[in-house]
Amino acid sequence: MDYLPIFMNIKGQPCLIVGGGAVAARKADLFIKAGAKVTVIAPLLKEEMQRHLQLGKIEWIEAGFDRELMCALPKPKLVISATDEQAVNEAVYEYCRQQQIEVNVADQTEYCDFILPAIIEREPMTVAVSTGGRSPVLARVMKARLESLLPQGLSAVTDLVGRYRNAVKKTLQDAENRKRFWEKLLDSTFIDKASRLESSGEAEAILQQKLQAARLEEQDGLNEVGEVYLIGAGPGDPELMTFKALRLLQQADVVVYDRLVSTEILDMARREAERIYVGKKDKWHRVPQSRINRMLLELAQQGKKVARLKGGDPYIFGRGAEEVELLAEHGIDFQVVPGITAAAGCTAYADFPLTHRDYAHSVSFVTGHQKEGDQAIDYARLAQSGDTMVFYMGVKNAAEIQQGLLAHGVSPQMPAAIIERGTRLDQKVTVVTLAELAGTIRRQKIQPPALLVIGEVVTVREKLHALKRQALERQAKRADIERSDRQEEPWTRLAV
Numbered sequence: 001m002d003y004l005p006i007f008m009n010i011k012g013q014p015c016l017i018v019g020g021g022a023v024a025a026r027k028a029d030l031f032i033k034a035g036a037k038v039t040v041i042a043p044l045l046k047e048e049m050q051r052h053l054q055l056g057k058i059e060w061i062e063a064g065f066d067r068e069l070m071c072a073l074p075k076p077k078l079v080i081s082a083t084d085e086q087a088v089n090e091a092v093y094e095y096c097r098q099q100q101i102e103v104n105v106a107d108q109t110e111y112c113d114f115i116l117p118a119i120i121e122r123e124p125m126t127v128a129v130s131t132g133g134r135s136p137v138l139a140r141v142m143k144a145r146l147e148s149l150l151p152q153g154l155s156a157v158t159d160l161v162g163r164y165r166n167a168v169k170k171t172l173q174d175a176e177n178r179k180r181f182w183e184k185l186l187d188s189t190f191i192d193k194a195s196r197l198e199s200s201g202e203a204e205a206i207l208q209q210k211l212q213a214a215r216l217e218e219q220d221g222l223n224e225v226g227e228v229y230l231i232g233a234g235p236g237d238p239e240l241m242t243f244k245a246l247r248l249l250q251q252a253d254v255v256v257y258d259r260l261v262s263t264e265i266l267d268m269a270r271r272e273a274e275r276i277y278v279g280k281k282d283k284w285h286r287v288p289q290s291r292i293n294r295m296l297l298e299l300a301q302q303g304k305k306v307a308r309l310k311g312g313d314p315y316i317f318g319r320g321a322e323e324v325e326l327l328a329e330h331g332i333d334f335q336v337v338p339g340i341t342a343a344a345g346c347t348a349y350a351d352f353p354l355t356h357r358d359y360a361h362s363v364s365f366v367t368g369h370q371k372e373g374d375q376a377i378d379y380a381r382l383a384q385s386g387d388t389m390v391f392y393m394g395v396k397n398a399a400e401i402q403q404g405l406l407a408h409g410v411s412p413q414m415p416a417a418i419i420e421r422g423t424r425l426d427q428k429v430t431v432v433t434l435a436e437l438a439g440t441i442r443r444q445k446i447q448p449p450a451l452l453v454i455g456e457v458v459t460v461r462e463k464l465h466a467l468k469r470q471a472l473e474r475q476a477k478r479a480d481i482e483r484s485d486r487q488e489e490p491w492t493r494l495a496v
């Protein structure tokens with residue numbers, strides 16, 4: 001380790017900045033945020049530093065740096081020199097060295113007792129990133145990545161956790177048990193709930209409940225209860241998973257998944273996580289829904305963190321609500337993570353939208369596969385609605401869908417897209433008319449998963465493709481002309 005990472009309390013302490021430019025102002029800003037008494041020595045203040053002065057955040061000594069001046073000031077705790085003049089920076093460094101004051105010369109690691117990390121603020125939590133002065137830009141890029149991983153509401157989480165620190169100390173005697181309790185709590189849905197105002201009460205209840213469970217475990221050796229994450233994994237391309245989906249997937253002990261979840265997504269779970277497949281084994285044998293519901297419950301009751309991975313969005317034709325019902329009934333904590341549903345993912349990757357000001361102001365998601373005894377699809381309403389119609393699970397019943405829509409007055413020429421394995425590397429899009437839909441599916445032996453989209457919006461695909469083709473042709477032509485120009489006038493190239 002090149003530097004010891006420490007967080008220093010400088011509230012009310014004198015700290016000094018030498019320099020009045022933009023860099024100096026940024027450094028001053030950090031001192032100000034940390035509550036220091038900031039003095040700036042500089043003959044001139046640029047705009048940013050002026051602002052600090054006007055807001056009364058700094059004291060300004062209108063002068064160049066010199067040793068005698070320093071003697072008149074209270075000894076600073078920290079000094080930063082950020083001037084354009086190397087001689088001044090070096091003089092500041094020398095002086096501080098002699099006086100044993102910690103000093104930092106901006107952007108010159110060789111003149112630094114301490115360095116300032118890139119920081120991610122989730123007050124009161126602060127994350128600091130440093131490359132030991134080797135590459136501030138790399139530190140900032142890493143900071144940006146971490147920013148996206150840390151939930152925005154971490155301040156609320158930190159406060160809540162802070163409030164219970166003593167209570168937990170009193171409830172659990174053993175330090176090791178306390179550590180395990182916090183680790184388990186903070187590695188659970190608690191953080192997500194505590195960071196949102198709406199569910200902060202629920203988070204507190206979870207904390208109390210888990211604390212009780214930990215107390216019972218400490219006293220009687222009883223098992224703790226797990227939790228379930230119902231995760232929408234999106235339509236196939238792993239990059240369409242959300243940050244939250246990824247984070248929860250990576251903290252699961254068990255992953256329960258079905259057919260629509262791609263192997264690349266499954267690979268993102270922890271290596272040691274148990275994986276349980278509950279999709280159809282073949283055409284006729286699917287794991288009954290009630291068995292899946294019970295399995296999730298039992299795994300959670302064994303104290304496991306269970307990721308239930310589902311294709312697309314769990315609440316769109318995903319039986320998500322059925323799966324969490326039993327959990328809710330048994331008081332098992334669960335969280336639902338929405339995913340990009342096939343309709344949104346497949347149309348975007350097939351280059352046309354779901355709605356469009358010229359073609360469709362609304363959209364219907366329809367299941368082409370109904371439970372026995374369900375009401376039939378209301379083709380009359382669909383035909384009249386002017387909606388873009390998206391049929392999930394419609395491959396098998398394509399003939400009936402086509403028939404139903406035609407019978408209620410939808411034009412046989414209405415464009416339709418069949419999107420197979422949408423968003424995956426082997427996605428295939430076939431554009432036909434409504435009249436040709438079922439025939440095409442039969443002839444091409446199209447297999448699920450495929451999405452049927454019927455509506456004028458489909459025409460946007462051809463329009464976009466034509467525009468792209470024309471642009472490419474224009475570019476190619478321009479390149480041709482430039483090339484022939486250069487051949488005719490060889491000196492132009494030299495001149496450039």
Ligand code: SAH
Binds near residue numbers: 314420
């Ligand atoms: N919950 C899922 C839908 C499950 S129903 C979601 O929100 O997307 C399963 C149907 O979704 C499939 O029969 C197919 O019609 C559609 N589907 C899911 N993923 C798909 C994909 N990658 N490409 C095409 N259709 C898909």
